Amino acid sequence: MNDLEDYPDVVARIRNGLRDVSLEQVRPEQTRTDAPETRSKPAGPLEVDRLGERKSIRGPMVAVGAAVAVLVSGAVSIAFLSSRPDHGSETVATAPTDGGTNTMAPEVLIEWTRTDLPEGFEVHKITVAGGQFFGLAVDELSHDAEGVESDAHTRLWLSDDGADWEAIDVDATRFGMRAAYFQEIDTIGDTLIGLVKGQPLTEQELDVRLVVSEDAHTWAPADFGGATVIPVAIAGGDAGGIALALAQGGGYDTYDVWHSADGTTWRLTASETFSGVSGPVVEIIEGRLYVGAREWVSSDQTPSLWTSTNASDWTRIRLPSLGADWAGWAVPSGSPGGLAVSTGGRSAPEVWLMSNDGTWADVTPVGYSGGTVIGSSGGGPALVIEPGRSDAPEDLSRFVPATIWWSLDGTGWLRLSASDAFGSEGTIEAAASLGDRIVVIYYTHPERVGSIWIGRIAE
Amino acid sequence: MNVTDDGPPGFEAFYVATRDDCLRALLVTVRDIDEAADLLAEAYARAFSRWAMVAHHPAPVAWVMRTALNLHRDRWRKLKLLPRLVHPAQPVAAPELPVDPALLDTLWSLPKRQRQVIGLRVVLDLDTQSTAEVLGISAGTVTTHLHRALASLRNELATEERINK
Numbered sequence: 137m138n139d140l141e142d143y144p145d146v147v148a149r150i151r152n153g154l155r156d157v158s159l160e161q162v163r164p165e166q167t168r169t170d171a172p173e174t175r176s177k178p179a180g181p182l183e184v185d186r187l188g189e190r191k192s193i194r195g196p197m198v199a200v201g202a203a204v205a206v207l208v209s210g211a212v213s214i215a216f217l218s219s220r221p222d223h224g225s226e227t228v229a230t231a232p233t234d235g236g237t238n239t240m241a242p243e244v245l246i247e248w249t250r251t252d253l254p255e256g257f258e259v260h261k262i263t264v265a266g267g268q269f270f271g272l273a274v275d276e277l278s279h280d281a282e283g284v285e286s287d288a289h290t291r292l293w294l295s296d297d298g299a300d301w302e303a304i305d306v307d308a309t310r311f312g313m314r315a316a317y318f319q320e321i322d323t324i325g326d327t328l329i330g331l332v333k334g335q336p337l338t339e340q341e342l343d344v345r346l347v348v349s350e351d352a353h354t355w356a357p358a359d360f361g362g363a364t365v366i367p368v369a370i371a372g373g374d375a376g377g378i379a380l381a382l383a384q385g386g387g388y389d390t391y392d393v394w395h396s397a398d399g400t401t402w403r404l405t406a407s408e409t410f411s412g413v414s415g416p417v418v419e420i421i422e423g424r425l426y427v428g429a430r431e432w433v434s435s436d437q438t439p440s441l442w443t444s445t446n447a448s449d450w451t452r453i454r455l456p457s458l459g460a461d462w463a464g465w466a467v468p469s470g471s472p473g474g475l476a477v478s479t480g481g482r483s484a485p486e487v488w489l490m491s492n493d494g495t496w497a498d499v500t501p502v503g504y505s506g507g508t509v510i511g512s513s514g515g516g517p518a519l520v521i522e523p524g525r526s527d528a529p530e531d532l533s534r535f536v537p538a539t540i541w542w543s544l545d546g547t548g549w550l551r552l553s554a555s556d557a558f559g560s561e562g563t564i565e566a567a568a569s570l571g572d573r574i575v576v577i578y579y580t581h582p583e584r585v586g587s588i589w590i591g592r593i594a595e
Numbered sequence: 596m597n598v599t600d601d602g603p604p605g606f607e608a609f610y611v612a613t614r615d616d617c618l619r620a621l622l623v624t625v626r627d628i629d630e631a632a633d634l635l636a637e638a639y640a641r642a643f644s645r646w647a648m649v650a651h652h653p654a655p656v657a658w659v660m661r662t663a664l665n666l667h668r669d670r671w672r673k674l675k676l677l678p679r680l681v682h683p684a685q686p687v688a689a690p691e692l693p694v695d696p697a698l699l700d701t702l703w704s705l706p707k708r709q710r711q712v713i714g715l716r717v718v719l720d721l722d723t724q725s726t727a728e729v730l731g732i733s734a735g736t737v738t739t740h741l742h743r744a745l746a747s748l749r750n751e752l753a754t755e756e757r758i759n760k
Contacts, residue, residue: 139723139738139741139742140716140717140741140745142745143745143746143748143749145749146745146748146749146752147717147745149698149748149752150698150702150713150717150718150748151717151718153694153695153698153699154619154622154623154694154698154718155619156693156694157615157618157619157622157628157692157693157694158615158618159614159615159618159632159635161692161693162618162628162629162632162692163632163636258739260732260733260735260736260739261733274736274739342668432648563735563738565735566733566735584742
């Protein structure tokens with residue numbers, strides 16, 4: 137991915153052009169740091185004297201970070217052979233890198249097949265729902281000169297095999313939006329549920345809504361009994377689904393739980409149950425509901441996990457020590473019994489596996505340096521994606537190649553160099569797994585030529 | 596705002612070191628220097644009141660920016676209740692700012708999400724993942740917006756230079 141490196145002139149122009157802007161010029165009173173007489177800490181909320189206005193601040197807690205999810209399923213040992221693919225459709229096999237603890241023994245091949253991206257195929261995410269791959273079109277929401285959000289692609293790409301894709305342009309006005317994009321899709325029984333973000337027909341500011349469909353073409357708003365609900369995470373299963381939504385009382389870090397048996401009608405089952413958390417993810421495994429989030433405990437963010445069988449009563453699950461420098465949290469699905477995997481730490485990444493009895497095992501692959509964890513509800517392999525340059529803090533000075541960590545049981549992991557597998561350096565834009573295959577959207581560096589790679593265990 | 600070392604350890608140094616960069620990033624995003632300064636004051640105040648936690652955040656400056664951007668979003672939510680009194684998202688001229696007006700105009704002509712990415716990724720120099728986390732979008736989407744924004748800026752600025760020659 138080109139990132140900043142390909143635009144040194146523009147980057148320099150922006151930085152140099154803005155460098156003389158300082159707070160002291162516009163708000164000199166805001167830059168004073170002179171010490172007052174007393175040096176005791178404020179006992180209550182901070183009081184800020186700003187422009188003659190005395191204001192009591194009780195700010196909501198906001199934390200950054202994206203939650204991640206991983207999937208693990210059945211146990212197979214696999215391996216890679218060497219590859220050197222060229223452009224065009226092809227099938228190749230790829231070689232394993234050096235193993236180590238938690239790394240699988242080389243016994244089975246992975247075959248890769250490349251296809252060109254369909255015209256207009258630009259997705260921010262691939263997910264699996266109802267036994268199909270869904271490509272969720274990029275989020276192109278933006279303000280134009282009149283302050284109106286526009287240019288969103290409410291487009292879905294559907295595929296059974298990851299190779300042939302059908303584009304579906306969804307009419308967002310059916311759920312009251314003039315422009316929107318899908319953030320997530322899942323299923324409750326045979327009903328599709330989706331999380332869409334967009335601009336409502338009658339309002340300026342962006343909103344997030346839960347929508348429902350039977351055929352992926354026509355979507356309608358879910359029924360929350362007239363309540364104004366801002367969902368942030370959804371999960372579906374055969375017997376029902378849950379949605380985590382910002383608590384009715386407001387705040388950035390407090391969430392309600394809504395439950396639905398059919399995807400269309402939802403009821404509030406737990407109010408303000410999760411507070412002081414960020415980046416929540418939800419998952420349903422074998423009918424058991426899970427909420428994972430980062431929680432502020434004392435001065436640290438720590439991964440936390442809760443479970444429920446009825447969406448009303450939630451029990452905290454005891455976690456292993458994952459370290460304070462924590463990067464993400466995952467609640468996987470698709471494996472027999474309750475199973476959860478987390479990744480921990482930007483400086484010391486970890487992968488943990490929870491067995492059915494609630495015990496945890498450190499299954500961190502040797503050489504793992506952290507990344508996006510990808511799963512699916514389709515029973516495919518677990519994927520941990522180090523997407524390449526875009527994930528590297530030092531990306532101005534070096535290119536970090538993309539890497540895929542592949543696992544079928546969560547305990548053994550294979551490290552796959554994307555450049556070895558796909559024949560050129562590049563970055564992974566999106567990936568998902570379903571059944572016996574994984575689908576990777578790959579862009580070469582620096583040409584940024586996109587392609588779809590489908591990996592399968594060779595017969 | 597008086598920010599002093601009577602607060603949690605380290606906050607003052609953090610504030611002094613980051614406030615101007617954050618202001619520049621917000622200026623690109625919200626297109627109004629007064630609005631940017633207001634949002635920044637509020638965001639730092641909240642960081643101060645929670646400094647014991649924020650100091651341990653992997654990227655405290657990202658925390659501040661996310662808070663400021665959330666505050667900006669909330670302001671629009673409130674303003675939408677007064678649609679006839681407020682015309683949203685119009686760039687506010689800042690003739691007294693020490694910035695090349697052509698550069699500012701070009702930056703401000705970008706779509707909102709692209710401005711946010713430029714502010715965080717280029718001005719504030721956050722890495723892609725942190726930018727994605729602040730904005731609540733994927734890293735790939737950040738890269739897409741960044742690529743488009745920089746390409747657009749390069750074209751616009753080159754055109755402007757040709758005209759001025």
